[in-house]
Amino acid sequence: MKLSKKGEYALRSLINLGIAAEVGRSLVQVAELAENEQLPAKFLEQIMQLLKEAGLVESERGKFGGYRLAKPTKKITIGEVVRLIDGPLAPIGCVSQSAYEKCTCPDEAHCGLRMLMLDVRNAIAGILDRYTLADVVEVTLRKLRRDGLPLPFSPEADAASTAPRVSARLARKQAHRAAKPRLDATAGALHELLGDYTI
Amino acid sequence: MKLSKKGEYALRSLINLGIAAEVGRSLVQVAELAENEQLPAKFLEQIMQLLKEAGLVESERGKFGGYRLAKPTKKITIGEVVRLIDGPLAPIGCVSQSAYEKCTCPDEAHCGLRMLMLDVRNAIAGILDRYTLADVVEVTLRKLRRDGLPLPFSPEADAASTAPRVSARLARKQAHRAAKPRLDATAGALHELLGDYTI
DNA sequence: TCAATGTAGATTAAGTTAGTCGTAAAATAT
DNA sequence: ATATTTTACGACTAACTTAATCTACATTGA
Numbered sequence: 001m002k003l004s005k006k007g008e009y010a011l012r013s014l015i016n017l018g019i020a021a022e023v024g025r026s027l028v029q030v031a032e033l034a035e036n037e038q039l040p041a042k043f044l045e046q047i048m049q050l051l052k053e054a055g056l057v058e059s060e061r062g063k064f065g066g067y068r069l070a071k072p073t074k075k076i077t078i079g080e081v082v083r084l085i086d087g088p089l090a091p092i093g094c095v096s097q098s099a100y101e102k103c104t105c106p107d108e109a110h111c112g113l114r115m116l117m118l119d120v121r122n123a124i125a126g127i128l129d130r131y132t133l134a135d136v137v138e139v140t141l142r143k144l145r146r147d148g149l150p151l152p153f154s155p156e157a158d159a160a161s162t163a164p165r166v167s168a169r170l171a172r173k174q175a176h177r178a179a180k181p182r183l184d185a186t187a188g189a190l191h192e193l194l195g196d197y198t199i
Numbered sequence: 200m201k202l203s204k205k206g207e208y209a210l211r212s213l214i215n216l217g218i219a220a221e222v223g224r225s226l227v228q229v230a231e232l233a234e235n236e237q238l239p240a241k242f243l244e245q246i247m248q249l250l251k252e253a254g255l256v257e258s259e260r261g262k263f264g265g266y267r268l269a270k271p272t273k274k275i276t277i278g279e280v281v282r283l284i285d286g287p288l289a290p291i292g293c294v295s296q297s298a299y300e301k302c303t304c305p306d307e308a309h310c311g312l313r314m315l316m317l318d319v320r321n322a323i324a325g326i327l328d329r330y331t332l333a334d335v336v337e338v339t340l341r342k343l344r345r346d347g348l349p350l351p352f353s354p355e356a357d358a359a360s361t362a363p364r365v366s367a368r369l370a371r372k373q374a375h376r377a378a379k380p381r382l383d384a385t386a387g388a389l390h391e392l393l394g395d396y397t398i
Numbered sequence: 399t400c401a402a403t404g405t406a407g408a409t410t411a412a413g414t415t416a417g418t419c420g421t422a423a424a425a426t427a428t
Numbered sequence: 429a430t431a432t433t434t435t436a437c438g439a440c441t442a443a444c445t446t447a448a449t450c451t452a453c454a455t456t457g458a
Contacts (some may be wrong), residue, residue: 002200002201003290003291003316003416005417010303038303039303042417047433052436055379058424061433062433063432065425095270103207110348112334112389113214113335114208115338115388116203116326116327116334116338118387123322124322128315139314144309147408177343188317189314190314203446205447208447239449241448244405244451245406247405248450258405259455262402262455264402264403264456276406
């Protein structure tokens, strides 16, 4: 049930672009994205291209060029990215919504394994299609601020060392936020960190 | 998030062995298992060996030999089988319970992606570790009986054609059964088919 | 003994993964 | 103009995985 490195790198980079945007950096170079997460730069280049073709990011060439998100973070779901890079979320083709494939079993309608895998695919999709880049970015930023750590891509990151502590206090004030639509089957760590207790 | 063919074939065969046991067949040959689900026999042979090494099935050699489950179906979880054949359930190593691996990101404790993938891994494990072969076998048999279809591996399968209809009525009578322990996050198709409405 | 079956290991063909390399094109700075 | 820095794009590859197949051997029942 693995996510490929490619998919992982794509998500990491998109999250970082989301953080950059949140922090005021409109353009980030591949080299910087790669260094920040210790990814192979040339491989990441390839991945960024895929993301660009898919309309998730935009780029500027030349000196001081780089990448930025092409859409607001709320408009990019994690599932969308995973499907783009790694294909269907479903463990087996015969339960995929986005790319159904007939399986070898003689009778799908009476296949217990299929029922089970349908549940798995729904559980996965229930999480990955519900959460957006905005959610992941928010969780990450919140944790960093809570612990008074410098934010990546922040212009003032390496300047004053007292600045983070200030924003940490600010963050705690903003901690309570609007609840998401009711979650039935996907409560979890992220969900709790987002402060959504409506379940 | 794919399950490999190997994993799929392993599960299909174990389920079929479970059905066979339920129906009174104590030994099934690889050839029959392969034909029943249209799997490559020689490949399946290899897989059965893995399952044997892992103590999930036993075999008898020679003419009229074959395989049978080595444990009651209730004692074999789906997750156990998937982990055996395909490795950890977690989408990325840094959220695996059974095979943790450090990831490239600079700080796991503040990684939003990790939180999200932890939820995914828990959702998957919540299903695959909860359900056993017994559950899947039961669902399969119930559906077959409900629709009056002949049961595979049944000695009387090709005999009387009226027999199935009788067991179908019987099955409906037995439909209500003891509830499983409360499920929080894994309600789904299988769950409903097992008649567990305690959620 | 013979035929059917599991046991075991080597081999393989195709595809995927996770990259690397090299060059072109664009933007900026001087 | 020219040099420099960056993305763009395509070709290439080494290692691994998948999904098998092939061959020879061991065991058992009739």
